[in-house]
Amino acid sequence: MILQGPAEAPRVEGDPSFLVNRGALCIKGWTSAGTLAHPERLTRPLVRGPDGRLVAATWDEALDRIVEGIRALQSLHGRDSVGVFGGGSLTNEKAYLLGKFARVALQTRYIDYNGRFCMSSAAAAALKAFGVDRGLPFPLAHLAGAGAILLAGSNLAETMPPVMQYLETQRARGGTLIVADPRRTRTAEAATLHLRLTPGSDAALANGLLHILIRDDLLDRAYIRSRTEGFERARAMAAAYWPGRVERITGVPEADLERAAHLLGTARSSMVLTARGPEQQAQGVSNTLAFINVALALGQVGNAFGGYGCLTGQGNGQGGREHGQKADQLPGYRRIDDPAARAHVAAVWGVREEDIPGPGISAFEMLDRLGPEGGIRSLLVFGSNPAVSAPDAGRVEKRLRSLDLLVVSDFFLSETAALADVVLPSAQWAEEEGTMTNLEGRVLLRRRAVAPPAHVRDDLQILCALADRLGRGRFFSDPGARAVFDELRRASAGGPADYSGITYEKLEARAGVFWPCPAEDHPGTARMFLKAFPRPGGRALFHAVSHLPAAEEPEATYPLFLTTGRVLAQYQSGTQTRRVPELTALAARPQAELHPALARRHGIREGDTVRVTTRRGRATFEARLTEAIREDTVFVPFHWGGEGKANALTNPALDPTSRMPEFKVCAARLERATAEIVSEGPAGEGRG
Ligand SMILES: Nc1nc2c(c(=O)[nH]1)N[C@H]1C(S)=C(S)[C@@H](COP(=O)(O)OP(=O)(O)OC[C@H]3O[C@@H](n4cnc5c(=O)[nH]c(N)nc54)[C@H](O)[C@@H]3O)O[C@H]1N2
Ligand SMILES: Nc1nc2c(c(=O)[nH]1)N[C@H]1C(S)=C(S)[C@@H](COP(=O)(O)OP(=O)(O)OC[C@H]3O[C@@H](n4cnc5c(=O)[nH]c(N)nc54)[C@H](O)[C@@H]3O)O[C@H]1N2
Numbered sequence: 001m002i003l004q005g006p007a008e009a010p011r012v013e014g015d016p017s018f019l020v021n022r023g024a025l026c027i028k029g030w031t032s033a034g035t036l037a038h039p040e041r042l043t044r045p046l047v048r049g050p051d052g053r054l055v056a057a058t059w060d061e062a063l064d065r066i067v068e069g070i071r072a073l074q075s076l077h078g079r080d081s082v083g084v085f086g087g088g089s090l091t092n093e094k095a096y097l098l099g100k101f102a103r104v105a106l107q108t109r110y111i112d113y114n115g116r117f118c119m120s121s122a123a124a125a126a127l128k129a130f131g132v133d134r135g136l137p138f139p140l141a142h143l144a145g146a147g148a149i150l151l152a153g154s155n156l157a158e159t160m161p162p163v164m165q166y167l168e169t170q171r172a173r174g175g176t177l178i179v180a181d182p183r184r185t186r187t188a189e190a191a192t193l194h195l196r197l198t199p200g201s202d203a204a205l206a207n208g209l210l211h212i213l214i215r216d217d218l219l220d221r222a223y224i225r226s227r228t229e230g231f232e233r234a235r236a237m238a239a240a241y242w243p244g245r246v247e248r249i250t251g252v253p254e255a256d257l258e259r260a261a262h263l264l265g266t267a268r269s270s271m272v273l274t275a276r277g278p279e280q281q282a283q284g285v286s287n288t289l290a291f292i293n294v295a296l297a298l299g300q301v302g303n304a305f306g307g308y309g310c311l312t313g314q315g316n317g318q319g320g321r322e323h324g325q326k327a328d329q330l331p332g333y334r335r336i337d338d339p340a341a342r343a344h345v346a347a348v349w350g351v352r353e354e355d356i357p358g359p360g361i362s363a364f365e366m367l368d369r370l371g372p373e374g375g376i377r378s379l380l381v382f383g384s385n386p387a388v389s390a391p392d393a394g395r396v397e398k399r400l401r402s403l404d405l406l407v408v409s410d411f412f413l414s415e416t417a418a419l420a421d422v423v424l425p426s427a428q429w430a431e432e433e434g435t436m437t438n439l440e441g442r443v444l445l446r447r448r449a450v451a452p453p454a455h456v457r458d459d460l461q462i463l464c465a466l467a468d469r470l471g472r473g474r475f476f477s478d479p480g481a482r483a484v485f486d487e488l489r490r491a492s493a494g495g496p497a498d499y500s501g502i503t504y505e506k507l508e509a510r511a512g513v514f515w516p517c518p519a520e521d522h523p524g525t526a527r528m529f530l531k532a533f534p535r536p537g538g539r540a541l542f543h544a545v546s547h548l549p550a551a552e553e554p555e556a557t558y559p560l561f562l563t564t565g566r567v568l569a570q571y572q573s574g575t576q577t578r579r580v581p582e583l584t585a586l587a588a589r590p591q592a593e594l595h596p597a598l599a600r601r602h603g604i605r606e607g608d609t610v611r612v613t614t615r616r617g618r619a620t621f622e623a624r625l626t627e628a629i630r631e632d633t634v635f636v637p638f639h640w641g642g643e644g645k646a647n648a649l650t651n652p653a654l655d656p657t658s659r660m661p662e663f664k665v666c667a668a669r670l671e672r673a674t675a676e677i678v679s680e681g682p683a684g685e686g687r688g
């Protein structure tokens with residue numbers, strides 16, 4: 001992206017020479033300057049006064065308040081009484097420094113981040129199957145060369161519009177696209193074949209595809225023999241997923257299943273891509289593994305214009321999951337319980353290995369332990385808005401309110417910041433230098449284009465100032481992003497995500513560098529798995545996966561499936577996009593997508609206010625009638641707080657491995673709301 005014009009009215013344009021998007025931006029990209037000089041921008045620290053209101057304060061007052069609070073809590077309740085919550089929109093430098101801040105300055109084990117709600121299932125599955133997690137192990141542009149693509153639970157026409165150009169080219173070259181989604185999305189409309197599966201039935205669908213590939217001998221047996229292990233167990237499992245049974249579980253007609261398997265099995269190359277649809281489930285890791293099995297059986301992983309990839313969501317959703325803001329992780333994608341990793345990172349940090357805390361707990365588990373009962377009495381939030389985006393958000397909001405000290409760094413007063421004791425105004429994207437690692441594993445340099453408003457600091461400065469006041473300043477000098485990156489390079493050296501050969505100079509000279517890049521004269525690794533997998537023995541591993549029902553299935557009181565996700569013109573918890581007029585003009589209110597037949601049964605017409613209730617809470621939406629959705633399913637976006645907060649409804653059932661919540665499936669009841677019901681009170685208050 002290129003920013004032009006004076007800081008007051010910068011203009012954002014795509015860069016046609018940039019290899020990832022070839023200049024294409026989505027509407028949120030070209031309106032993104034709207035958040036820079038916005039009238040609601042936070043420009044002073046805010047501190048909660050004795051009367052309970054947030055009032056402007058100096059940086060000294062705000063930082064002192066935080067440090068006094070932390071010291072008091074830690075001396076009374078121990079170091080683990082303070083937790084840290086990060087995000088995948090932070091630069092690599094910030095994510096790295098936040099992890100170090102938690103372990104070295106606060107010396108707490110409790111740190112996790114919003115990527116737990118996003119990438120954790122795909123990450124865990126890729127680690128199990130391939131030994132490493134790099135979202136796309138090949139450049140995005142390779143989609144255009146694929147013979148067949150299976151896109152499972154991704155609506156990239158709305159969530160990553162610039163990618164559509166590659167799918168269009170792929171189709172123009174005779175390629176085919178299969179989309180598995182309970183809704184006929186804009187993405188599904190562009191597909192050769194749409195599999196409109198029942199929410200939560202992905203593992204059955206993938207096993208059904210594997211069954212047909214085996215039955216009809218569409219496998220790559222030489223590849224399976226030479227490059228994989230565990231196939232026999234997966235084959236035995238798939239034997240139980242004959243098409244008729246899979247049709248009963250998934251609702252996908254047998255004929256469509258057969259056609260999908262044959263499109264994949266006979267194409268010149270094939271790709272299987274997953275996104276949050278199958279991943280954000282209590283069976284998210286199994287679902288992803290079942291799709292990986294399909295790509296392995298087709299002999300495609302490591303093949304040109306084929307393979308498996310997950311479509312990472314946030315701007316730095318990849319780098320954000322590599323450098324230590326995850327509870328069990330140290331920089332370079334190292335494990336915090338690995339003695340060698342600890343020793344390496346301790347040496348870079350200049351601390352004793354035994355002083356690095358052990359693993360903490362996952363995002364939702366940590367949020368659920370906030371307050372006196374759970375023992376985490378203070379939380380520092382950098383780059384997330386969990387009051388809106390966490391599952392069972394009513395419960396999470398109660399926990400946030402029970403904290404002794406909540407600190408939020410943000411550039412707007414998000415719903416979470418509005419609950420805080422101290423709010424720190426931070427710089428945003430165009431105002432600071434740093435690196436981001438995109439969905440392809442390509443490390444990119446984000447240049448500073450404009451100066452932040454007066455009195456606003458960036459997160460690196462904030463963390464260093466806090467560390468200094470905590471008496472740990474010698475580990476956190478404030479040398480700026482470039483120096484933090486150089487330290488990150490050393491900390492990542494030799495780890496799975498090795499950045500040691502990447503420098504700012506190299507990033508300035510090129511359109512990014514792919515990791516692993518273990519030496520300065522190394523070109524980076526655009527394509528992975530060409531010859532081997534980073535697993536013992538060098539082979540990829542099949543997993544025998546069975547379909548298990550969703551944690552909560554429809555029954556008499558809650559007879560419908562509820563699923564949640566995104567719309568084009570809003571982003572995440574909406575803190576940024578709900579403030580941009582061009583975007584709110586397109587998506588002003590949260591709408592519930594209902595099939596006309598379902599709406600008729602409930603006496604609901606287009607535009608009516610409807611109430612959706614689950615075991616956790618209720619929320620109200622404007623009805624949008626569409627035949628694109630299954631009759632048994634309601635879809636709501638999660639970009640709003642207040643009465644239209646989708647996460648007042650969602651189920652925090654967690655995947656046993658990734659600890660990913662089940663955002664994509666729960667059981668719900670639908671009613672037409674009367675005016676009285678709408679004005680009854682904030683959503684999520686009524687607990688069913
Ligand atoms: N406009 C916009 N774009 C975004 C974002 C945004 O907030 N707004 N956020 C970014 C981020 S962080 C992310 S993670 C990505 C997410 O990108 P996507 O994964 O494309 O987005 P979602 O809308 O969450 O979910 C994708 C699809 O999963 C389907 N789905 C629901 N339940 C199931 C199921 O059980 N199985 C299957 N197979 N599919 C199911 C939904 O109908 C939906 O169409 O988008 C990124 N891009
Ligand atoms: N129901 C439901 N819930 C979901 C999902 C779903 O599909 N359904 N998807 C989940 C997914 S995939 C994700 S990624 C999460 C996202 O959920 P959140 O983490 O809540 O997402 P954002 O709205 O991006 O929140 C980022 C906040 O940090 C601020 N911010 C951005 N950049 C910076 C920075 O550099 N520094 C600081 N200090 N602040 C910054 C923004 O203004 C914003 O307030 O939501 C999850 N929740």
Ligand SMILES: [Mo]
Nearest residue numbers: 117118313314
């Ligand atoms: Mo995400």
